[in-house]
Amino acid sequence: MKILHLITRMDRGGSAVNTLLSGIEQCRLGHQVTLAYGPSFESDMSLQEQSKVDVNVAIFKALGGKIAVLPAMLRSMGIHDWQAYKQIKLLLTQDFDIVHTHTSKAGALGRLAAKHETMIHTPHGHIFHGYFGAFKTKVFIIIERFLARRSSALIALTKAERDDHLALSIGTDEQWHVIPSGVDVLQIEQQIQMLRGEIKWDAVSVGRLVPIKGMERLIAAWAKVCERKKDAQLALIGDGEERHTLELQADKLGIAENVYFAGWTDPLPYLASARCFTLLSHNEGMGRAVVEAFAASLPCVVSDVCGLRELVDDSVGCVINAEQPEKVASALLKEWDDTTRNAAKERAKSYSVQTMIDGLEELYQHVRT
Template sequence: MPVTVNPRTVLRIIDRLNIGGPAIHVTLLNQYLDQARFNEHAWKSILVYGQEEKNEGNMLALLRQSQQTVYLPALGRELHPLKDLVSFWRVFRLIRQQKPAIVHTHKSKAGVIGRLTAWICRVPVRVHTYHGHVLHGYFGPWKSRIFIWIERGMARLSTALIAVSPKVKADLLKYRIAPENKIKVLYLGLELARFSAQPRRQGTLRKELRISAEQTVVGIVARLVPIKGLEIFLEAARRIAAADPTVEFVVIGDGELRQGLEKRADELGLKTRIHFLGFRNDLEYLYPDIDVLMLTSFNEGSPVSLIEGLAAGCAVVSTHVGGVPDVIRDGESGWLIAANPDDTPEAIGRRAAEKVLSLLTDPAERRRLGENGQKDVLNRFDIHRLVQDIDRLYCDTLLKVL
């Protein structure tokens, strides 16, 4: 076990770089903390990542050649005793080789393997970021309870915990994961200038899909997985299409539910009105043509698609879940709709459709919400602000333990 450490070395561990907010957050943070990117306080930041699941897609294109990365094929989402043991051993060896002063983990699986290994190796600072959590909404009651017990144990091995929104912190406190003074709220940091720089209705998406300037477009950007509630989006689309025959719908993203969702869209009579575009790397050119951006999740940490859409000036309608209210000011920068646990997708879809239809007939209100939302997110979710916050956290925590 290392007796001495390299005080400016960070080992950052995430189970996989599948498409989604955590992968964007982690790759950008690693890049900007790197010596070449953040000269005032130079860090040697090493990113360790595993293998994404089939049909999840990955965000490896975000990795810059200058970034220091380590790929561990055995590290992934699902529990697998042999692969997990291999991952543990590989991380153990990395810590022995690099002697980091800080191990910073992201997402559940990496959080367990990384923090446990770092504790065994006596790494001085062990930080974990909660981009959301699986403490409710993902599994049944018994499996959720097991995850709660695990997270409580891992929190005891942690020097500091980061929540990406006040709501995530509130949930961690509710489930007694850690004491309040151990959890710090640090909002996501993203490269938003590329979204805000594009003019509204610039035409790229409309030209691709042959949608006229007179038509309106309702869209969603999400992984096509159960927690994202795409059945709510389809129900809302059915109602909106019945009320306004000119509206077109776009679904940007992919995942395990895509085939079933396409079939359901056909059954609802939306085949010629809805476009499934899969994963896209040119979102900054697509958001401007979306008149109303929706989010229909059952749970969220800090929704990147909403932040990006707001940065692009979209009017947004979202379910009132998780950390969404920490991003959207209801009635000021977007509209929130109730999504209670006992509500059916049809009931939530009906509420969503009513909000969307009111915006489609009111361009001035769409513009007001879009302008307000853009100002909000550009101030709060900038990557440079995040880097300064993380640097301050690292320095303050190291001063206490070294």
């Protein structure tokens, strides 16, 4: 098959990792794959993170994959969107068997530009909760309803994500297919095994330091943890616009020595030396970081939101109301001493790259018949 993957930008985010892994594995299966995306200068990636992306792009190209950078494909809205639309139209003259768009901007422009019977779109979560005000959210819902009618199939990462879209009349039940984001579970397990050592961190969280990730809730809860365990240590892997605010919050709560801001770095050494993992997002597509924590045999404490509640149950951690710091603290302290490590490792296998690729292959064949 001749496949086009179109995404807004190629960075360290879960949607980009998912898309790049899909392209790599599809090349290995003998497909002709083109990956198109916008420039990365909008990204706040560190040099280390950029090098990881570059390595995977190099692997993709070495396997025969083609790259098309669309200079006008930017996250912000403006006159450049018309240029991006024209760039996509030109790209589509290559007569692809499958056009698979990813994320909001690329999904909108790609579906508007393509007159294609095999158009597939993966939102990678949604922006209907926690991002915008009521009016702007309503506008986006109306747009997504229209664009769904221009899609042969729609992919949700979780059943909850699919159900959220259906509840808003975006797409039909027949259009929606649930294909979880793939994680290289075996590679993570092998690296964790080599890195495993003494426990340094009572909890670890991975994600952008931006409002939607709810890190302020975690720091508030961590203050409660420290009331019961004075030397408790939390590592935050990530960076973003809220870092300074979060550092001030930790200092004000008297726990600056208990919270380590690691910036963007490889999370595996931290996962290998942690007791548990936590993610208290206000909204989440699937939570790849949770699956990576499972692969590291860590119990997980997560917020009760779409994309997380489906991953975690009592056998591998706890789903909690993240607005209640005392309850979050109690859940974290409980998971430190819990015996969920083997169950977490087993759960990770349900989200392997192979499972994702098998699902995509089946869907691609289905929409072509």
